[in-house]
Amino acid sequence: MPIDLNIKEKVIAKPAEVSENPYAKSVKTFFVEVTQLTKFTLLFFKEVFKPPFEFNELIKQCYLIGYRSFPLVAITGFIMGLVLTIQSRPTLAEFGAESWLPAMVAVSIIREIGPVITALIFAGKVGSGIGAELASMKVTEQIDAMEVSGINPFKYIVITRILAATLMLPLLVIAADAISLYGAYIGVNLKGDVSFHLFFLKVFEKLSFADILPATIKTIFFGFVVGLIGCYKGYNSNKGTEGVGAAANSAVVIASLSVFIIDMIAVQITSLFIK
Amino acid sequence: MKNATGNKMRLGIFVTVSIGLFMAGIYFIGQRQQLFGSTFHISGVFKDINGLQIGNNVLFSGINVGIINNIEQTTDTTVRVEMLINEDSRKFMKKNVKAIIGSDGLMGNKLVTIIPGADGKPQLADNDIIETTKAVSMDEILQKIKITSDNAANITGDLAVIMQNIREGKGTIGKLFSDTVFAKTVDEALVNIKQGAGGFKQNMNAASHNFLLRGFFKKKKKESEKEKEKEKGTNNK
Structure with missing residues (x-):
């Protein structure tokens, strides 16, 4: 059965609303977008457990989305750890607490900076890529062609990409955290002399499951939302070639904003259970 | 086909290393919290x-x-x-x-x-x-520091009064510092005492040679010599 995801077009194209207040129109468009995104999400959960499963396409997308993003995430992670350590040192030195630098940097990276910065980089690279790719597929009518040839485009294109993003971002964040901590080790040794063993002990001295587990769980949601919004924006693009750029742009903006909102909610929920 | 296998292998390495890092982190935190030993x-x-x-x-x-x-x-x-x-x-x-x-x-x-x-x-x-x-809690330490500082404040207050009195020439020490006549008198008294002590020494020497007191002084001398010999004997033993 064909899937109807064109509520927005129907609502906006009403002839009676030509002289409508622009603010009212924006609000209406916003709520229509929310409804459509909810419908898109529900459709994802409905289709994801139904066979046939596109395993080969999923592995391919995992490679493209996860492995191909690793160099960018690794460089960002290294710089993040190094810079955070260099910037934090003077403040801690004022209190004579330079020995706390590894523990403080580790907690900051593992809890917050690692997941959020990596998710933002991921949204910039993968979210825009998915948005542009799907939008150009829509423009060139490849999606329609798939439907005609009996392939469910939603399963083949959307579900594989969302799943790949959901699975790959946590792994990228773990890798980025490890590389960040190595950057922090170099940062500590720029103006000090701390052995790797001592640095390692100091890092794990202050870390607990309350730091590492909620931070990893929230990255699953970050990955899901980046993939979901990228796919939604690309799949619903409808302004020809102009829509490709618009889809890529809005996918990055909305995905980045969503990452921050999810992070805020995750921190609130974590603080309810872990003090 | 060959390329696809290579990609799968690279992805597999990436996934394995990332999961390995995560497991290592969990292990080290668990080990610190005595979960595994x-x-x-x-x-x-x-x-x-x-x-x-x-x-x-x-x-x-x-x-x-x-x-x-x-x-x-x-x-x-x-x-x-x-x-x-x-x-x-x-x-x-x-x-x-x-x-x-x-x-x-x-x-x-x-x-x-x-x-x-x-x-x-x-x-x-x-x-x-x-x-x-x-x-010992921080509060207790602070309480003791407060008592010590209160005592120090009292002592310094008393010292300030004493110094003020000295500066104003009150009391013997104050007069010594501020009253030049008093200081001169004390100085003269000290000279007189010194002279008196010298005269007293001469008189005692004269008395020891007097026939009435000579026996007494000889007896004293012998007693002191005996004591010295006794002390020498004890040290040799």
């Missing part, structure tokens, strides 16, 4: 735990040997703190160890320090209750 429980009853929390470290001879496993208020004045101790440290911990609550540096976390007991006692058993010592 063999452990035993001991507990101590404190009146005041000074903000000690579950998960804080337990030190024995300065080595991290365990963590705080549970904190339970047993009565209105006692708190039972349960500790999870590494089994390897059990052989060094005797029944007479003492626990004290301290802190990791000036601003660090609270921790329990176990002070080793004397030899000759048996090892701690699982679920033993160990003796505790009341820790």
Whole structure:
């Protein structure tokens, strides 16, 4: 059965609303977008457990989305750890607490900076890529062609990409955290002399499951939302070639904003259970 | 096809390494929290735990040997703190160890320090209750510092009054500093005393040669010589 995801077009194209207040129109468009995104999400959960499963396409997308993003995430992670350590040192030195630098940097990276910065980089690279790719597929009518040839485009294109993003971002964040901590080790040794063993002990001295587990769980949601919004924006693009750029742009903006909102909610929920 | 296999292999390496790093992190945190090694429980009853929390470290001879496993208020004045101790440290911990609550540096976390007991006692058993010592809290230290500073303030106040009196020439020392006539009189008195002492010495010499007192002085001289000889004999022995 064909899937109807064109509520927005129907609502906006009403002839009676030509002289409508622009603010009212924006609000209406916003709520229509929310409804459509909810419908898109529900459709994802409905289709994801139904066979046939596109395993080969999923592995391919995992490679493209996860492995191909690793160099960018690794460089960002290294710089993040190094810079955070260099910037934090003077403040801690004022209190004579330079020995706390590894523990403080580790907690900051593992809890917050690692997941959020990596998710933002991921949204910039993968979210825009998915948005542009799907939008150009829509423009060139490849999606329609798939439907005609009996392939469910939603399963083949959307579900594989969302799943790949959901699975790959946590792994990228773990890798980025490890590389960040190595950057922090170099940062500590720029103006000090701390052995790797001592640095390692100091890092794990202050870390607990309350730091590492909620931070990893929230990255699953970050990955899901980046993939979901990228796919939604690309799949619903409808302004020809102009829509490709618009889809890529809005996918990055909305995905980045969503990452921050999810992070805020995750921190609130974590603080309810872990003090 | 070859390229697809290569991509799958690269993806597999990436996934394995990332999951390996995650598992290593979990392992090291778990190891620090004594989740994987063999452990035993001991507990101590404190009146005041000074903000000690579950998960804080337990030190024995300065080595991290365990963590705080549970904190339970047993009565209105006692708190039972349960500790999870590494089994390897059990052989060094005797029944007479003492626990004290301290802190990791000036601003660090609270921790329990176990002070080793004397030899000759048996090892701690699982679920033993160990003796505790009341820790000196920061409030108590501040209270003592306040008492000391109050006393110092009183002493310096008295000193200030004394110095003021001296400056104003009150009292003997004050007069000595400010009254030049008094100082001159004291100086003259000292000269007179010196002269008087010299005259007294001459008189005593004259008296010792007088036939009436000569015997008395000779007797005195002999007694002192005898005492000196006695002392010499004692030292030679």
